[in-house]
Amino acid sequence: MGNYDSMEKSKAKTLKALGFLIRQHRRAVGISQEELGLRCDLDRTYISGLERGVRNPSLTAIVALAEGLGITVSQLLDNLEIEITRTE
Amino acid sequence: MGNYDSMEKSKAKTLKALGFLIRQHRRAVGISQEELGLRCDLDRTYISGLERGVRNPSLTAIVALAEGLGITVSQLLDNLEIEITRTE
DNA sequence: GTGTGACTAGCAGTCCGTG
DNA sequence: ACACGGACTGCTAGTCACA
Numbered sequence: 001m002g003n004y005d006s007m008e009k010s011k012a013k014t015l016k017a018l019g020f021l022i023r024q025h026r027r028a029v030g031i032s033q034e035e036l037g038l039r040c041d042l043d044r045t046y047i048s049g050l051e052r053g054v055r056n057p058s059l060t061a062i063v064a065l066a067e068g069l070g071i072t073v074s075q076l077l078d079n080l081e082i083e084i085t086r087t088e
Numbered sequence: 089m090g091n092y093d094s095m096e097k098s099k100a101k102t103l104k105a106l107g108f109l110i111r112q113h114r115r116a117v118g119i120s121q122e123e124l125g126l127r128c129d130l131d132r133t134y135i136s137g138l139e140r141g142v143r144n145p146s147l148t149a150i151v152a153l154a155e156g157l158g159i160t161v162s163q164l165l166d167n168l169e170i171e172i173t174r175t176e
Numbered sequence: 177g178t179g180t181g182a183c184t185a186g187c188a189g190t191c192c193g194t195g
Numbered sequence: 196a197c198a199c200g201g202a203c204t205g206c207t208a209g210t211c212a213c214a
Contacts, residue, residue, distance in 0.1 A: 011148045014147060014148055014151050015147070015148070018147055032177060032178085033177070033178065034177065034178090042208095042209080043208090043209055043210060043211095044177085044178085045178085045179080045180085045209090045210075045211080046208075046209065046210085047178095048177095048178060048179060048180085049179090049180085051178095052178095052179075052180090054180090055207080055208090056146045056147055056148055056206080056207070057146065057147055057207085057208085058144045058145065058146055058147075058187085058188080058207075058208080059102060059103070059106055059144055059145055059146075059147075059150060060099045060102055060103070060144055061207095061208075062147060063102050063168070072168070072169050073165045073168050073169070074162045074163075074165045074166045074168065075162075077161045077162050077165065078162045080151070080160070080161050080162065081160050081161070120196055120197085121196075121197065122196070122197090130189075130190090131189065131190050131191075132196095132197090133189090133190080133191080133192095133198090133199085133200095134188085134189055134190075136197065136198065136199080137189090137198095137199090139197095140198075140199090143187090143188075143189085144187075144188075145188075145189090146188065146189090146206085146207075149188080149189080
């Protein structure tokens with residue numbers, strides 16, 4: 001533990017898990033990445049990167065996303081740890 | 089809405105709210121900023137900046153914080169929106 | 177409608193210190 | 196035990212053209 005590789009892997013899992021949750025909520029709302037981008041004032045390709053788990057958003061970006069999805073940050077991240085462990 | 093000033097202000101409120109929540113949970117656990125820093129592998133001065141609301145952490149940093157506090161991310165951010173609006 | 181690589185500016189996060 | 200500062204490196208925000 002504490003070595004670089006395992007740390008980077010766990011971060012990658014975290015981002016993948018977030019991406020899954022964002023996509024799940026976006027589809028539940030029934031909008032495109034483009035529409036979500038418009039609603040939370042984030043670039044379409046940035047949303048794409050988030051859903052693919054290649055972006056590590058800041059808190060303020062996460063808050064904007066939750067607002068665009070019409071839910072709270074806590075609701076958006078509710079199953080984060082579950083999704084992280086699910087891919088292990 | 090949508091202008092720069094109001095957007096920066098709302099981001100500042102978000103960070104202040106997070107700082108409040110981190111401090112609240114840290115004190116509930118009964119540990120120092122330094123101890124929390126050790127537990128989640130983040131710098132002592134960075135924890136300080138977070139609690140003062142002058143830092144905007146990434147998702148992976150938020151996850152590390154929650155782990156260090158022994159709670160889920162969702163629990164840590166549970167009252168975020170409430171705290172944001174409380175300071176308005 | 178989405179995935180992807182590349183890009184610049186700016187900030188995340190560390191390490192040194194002070195009071 | 197904490198606030199706060201400067202300086203530093205690497206990473207992130209935000210965007211673009213193209214597939």
